[in-house]
Amino acid sequence: MGVRKDLKRARQRTDLAVRTKVETVRDEHGVIREARTAPLAPPAPTGSTADIPYTNAVEAPDAVVLRRRQGATWRPVTAAAFASEVTAVAKGLIAAGLEPGGRVAVMSRTRxxxxxxxxxxxxxxxxxxxxxATSSAEQVEWIVRDSGARFVVTETAENADTVTTGTARHQDPPHIWQLESQGLAQLKELGRDLPDEEVTKRRTSLTPATVATICYTSGTTGKPKGCVLTHANLYAEAANTVELLHPIFKEVTRQTASTLLF
Known part of the structure; x- marks a missing residue:
């Protein structure tokens, strides 16, 4: 899977107004109960969202795909550098014991x-x-237990304490890494001797139907409920967003593109 070719194709679209027509289903009182529209982009027949960094690294290795803040400055991250870092962290997770299909919880703000x-x-x-990041120890306990996550990556020491408290009575508490205590660096070091080919083998075995993530509700009306999303689900969101909003993706106008996380 990749999105750069999708961006180029999206520039040619002239029929979005027709293709994005929304159909609604109302009940007997006229209340809209369902809204639907035809997809703008075809589903991915092969691969997974895990391929995207590597596709970008091959097609445009020197393109700046992200900028990360370090101190008072923003450092550019190229497609090649990002893919390399992803591989290094993936090797660490494998070395730590992550098996195919295993779950890793991430408790953090967007970063x-x-x-x-x-x-x-x-x-x-x-x-x-x-x-x-604001979840209580009780909520964390339930999510970790219900999902079967054996590993948790937290942002802060406070988050780590919440996980430790919440899972203290688990028969096999999860291993915890903390981002603000060099968690990614520890993972990279852990997987340093593992060949890159192990990551490639695992990545290329994924399909669109493979489960990518389990997103839990906030738990305000009861225990958090997990929504299972596949790589096809995530790719459909990204590909259809590109098709619909391509004018704001300035890559297609040969201007510098940027990513906004919020």
């Missing part, structure tokens, strides 16, 4: 390292389990 982790977990054949 660069989360993006690396998501792709690394997928490249290692795993499934990511996001946890709100």
């Amino acid at each position: 660069y390292e989360w993006t690396v982790l998501d792709f690394a977990i997928w490249a290692a054949g795993g499934q990511s389990v996001p946890i709100y």
Whole structure:
């Protein structure tokens, strides 16, 4: 899977107004109960979202795909550098014992390292389990137990304490890495001697139907409920967004593209 070719194809679209017509289904009181529209992009027949960093690295290795803040400056991250970092972290997860289909929970606010982790977990054949950074120990306990996550990556020491407290009575508590305590660096070191080919083997075995992530609800009305999303689900979101919003993707106008995380 990749998105750069999708961007180029999207520039040629002239029929979006017709293709994005929304159909609604109303009940007897006129209340809209369902809204649907035909997909703008075809489903991916092969591969997974784990392929995207590597596709970008081959097609445009020197293109700046992200900028990460370090101190008071913003450092550019090229497609090649990002793919390399994803591989290094994926090797660490494999060395730590992550098996294909295994779950890794991530308790953090949105940040660069989360993006690396998501792709690394997928490249290692795993499934990511996001946890709100504000979740209570009780909520964390349930999500970790219900998902079967054996590993948790937290952002702060406070998050790590919440996970430790919540899973203290688990028969096999998860292993925890902390981003603000060099968690990614520790993973990279752990997998340093593992060949890159192990990551490639796991990544290329994934299909669109492979589970990518389990997203839990906030739990405000009861225990959080997990929604299972496949790589096909995630790719459909990205590909259809490109088709619909291609004018704002400035790559197609040969201007510098950027990514906004919020």
